[in-house]
Amino acid sequence: MGQPKMADDFSSVFEPPLDQTPDVDELVRAAMEWHFSPLTGSPYWVERAKTLGFDPRKDVQSQADLQLFAGVPVDWSSIPADQLIPRGNAGRSVRHGVYESGGATGAPKRIIDATSRRRNVEWQSRMLDEQGFPAQGGGWLHIGPTGPHIMAKNITSLGEIRGHLSYFVDLDPRWVRRCLAEGRKDEFRRYIDHILDQVKDVLASQDIRLMSSTPRILETIAGRDDVYRLVREKVQGMIWGGTSMDAETLRLFEEEVFPQARLAGAYGNTMMGVAPQRTRRAGDAAPCVFRPYYPYTIVDLVDPDEPSRRVADGEQGRVVVTALTRDHFNPPTLERDLAVRQPSADGFPGIELSDVRPYESASTTVVEGVY
């Protein structure tokens, strides 16, 4: 058997030094070759290629050609995860993990990751340095999904890179959603209190200096005196993400609730990776602008009513993500979020976005009853 094209053949595109951005079309070609070649591709994509009606390795030569995948839905919830491991990774002696989405829009989606996300996090870490985020020493407490969720792996990587020990308080977002959907507010409250009790315990006994969580959890901390006092005393940096945050809430967190800490947002999900908050600049139209990890994550914003039209700067659009890493290929996929496109700063080649919020199709109901 002849030696297959090895991983190293693409490393200058998949894993160049962090300050080098590969040409997007070159990355597209590398991703097509890597994921669809019978030698290096995953069983899933190699098999799927046979029914696509086009040959990704031949027909997809540029970012624009990715449109060929427009009619190709992927049911990430049902693919056996082992079928997603690129065969080429076998020669790289890396450890694979299975990671799941929170399942906000149905059954959880599953992906594979070995080393790609760590690069995304290294890049995020550089942005945190630029923003004066504390580093070296002390612990990092993550209050959020662990278990199958990639967030925990990301935070572990971030902690390692930045010189902190990672601590976790596990939160099951699926249970929270279920409580709320079924109107079981009491149970939800008790669960949050249970989470905050654990947070308090870690904060009281460990040298915690950084924290990451969702806006909602941070809000509940602001509403619980005992935990809030500990956070104010100890935490110098915070990352929020997972759900959206409006501009006024962000202002309140930064100026009134946690003025002692640096705050940084992180947009993203299992399918696309992390788009960290880009360092704020005078004249920014929004207080928090997210920068996707281009070109490994390509974010597009399209007209919700006419998805073939890309929105202009300043316009709101629905998020479309494409992921092109060595471990994971996500063809362009319409996501549930809306965001506003921001003009990219300092020549950054991808688009930037702000004001992320969930897309809710307009439905109006008649309100009955006079009050």
Next chain:
Amino acid sequence: MSGRTALYEIPLIRAGEPARSAERTELCGVDGTPLATVHLAPPLLARLTVASARAGEESTPDPSLLRQAGKLFATATLNGLSPQEYCDLQSRVTGVPVTVARHSLEDVAQTFANVGARLAAERPPGTEDEFGPGVISAVWARRGDVLAVIAPSNNPGTHTQWLTALGCGYRLVVRPGARDPFTPARMIAALLEAGVAPHYLSLLPGSHATGDALVEAADLSLVFGGDAAARRYGQDRRVILRGPGRSKILHSGAITDRVLDVICDSAGFDAGMRCTNLTAVFTDGDPAALAEAVAERLARLVAAPPQSPEAQLPVLPLAEAQRLRTYLDGQLAGAVDVAAAHYPDGSVADLGDGSAALRPAVLLCDRVDHPGSRIELSFPCVWILPWQRSDGFGPLRDTLALTILGDDRTLAQEALRERTVRKVLFGAFPTYSAGTTSPHDGYLSHDLMEARGYGTAG
């Protein structure tokens, strides 16, 4: 209007202090004209505001202070708006006829002035403020310190309910209805100007999520809403629910002018948007004849833009008005709208400026258990159902105000025994009638206060 005039601005009020928000929304008149920018509070601010209201010192306002505030509400220029400008803005955005806001100026002032008398009337005899040493007695004590108010937009008068709470010493955090932040903003301005301690008054326009956070953070909440609110908050024992009203008339005997007056007045007063407006009439007479006569009279109510003095019907953006009518048409279940014949140009009166008035509906039902008696809509909409004495009070359950027309006093006595009928009026009282200290839906202070034992050894 030439071009875009400056919009009237409603800031948040955090513990008495006006504050701007990075989140805002634009309020338009029912005809689509942008009229006001409203600053919006996110849920986090609800928590922070409750905390600062709680932190302030005890300073329950004296009833004379509230009386003074009532005068200011009715007569002063507050938040840059004269009384007339306030009425105009309120009516154009909510679509409630301007006459409602105008007579509310005086009604609200009266209610402010009356808080002291109401508190005295609602207080259980036997509770004291002070008593000598050696006596163990009862004090009338608050069950909490902060009351959240999730308010509606249907009628300015609704807001007067929370004055009782202020009189009890509750610090108030009000989340106004989406279309009427003007009335509570004006009330709060009047109260602050009269000298109520700032941390007793906050106004936080915002979403349902903000309302939820407020309810969670406050000690008690007064929530106005329909069935949806009941589902949302019904399990929460710290929530005092108000509405829907489903007010009714029980009619027996002849159909006289007097009877028709009371029915039509109950249905059409204040454009039919109050919880004490008539929803259903149960009659042991001829339902068809009654329905015809009522429809004929209600059809005289005038459809006009809300800011015009002749307006008597609620106005909505045209599409919303049509949607509401379509919804009603889908609920008929065999009932017939006998009023429709009176409107050659349709039940929705297109006012030609993007808005439309909702003309009265009179729905004749063929059975006492027709579901229509539970359908309360925000315009004059009356269901008329056949009723026999043998049907009893079962069909009349869940009624905020019940007027009994006829001469059978024992019916009124029986109605009082039905717990879910909250007010019984015997004779020619329209359903919205109220005495100055009569309970609206029970005494509010009985939800806010409790008697506790207290004694000091001699």
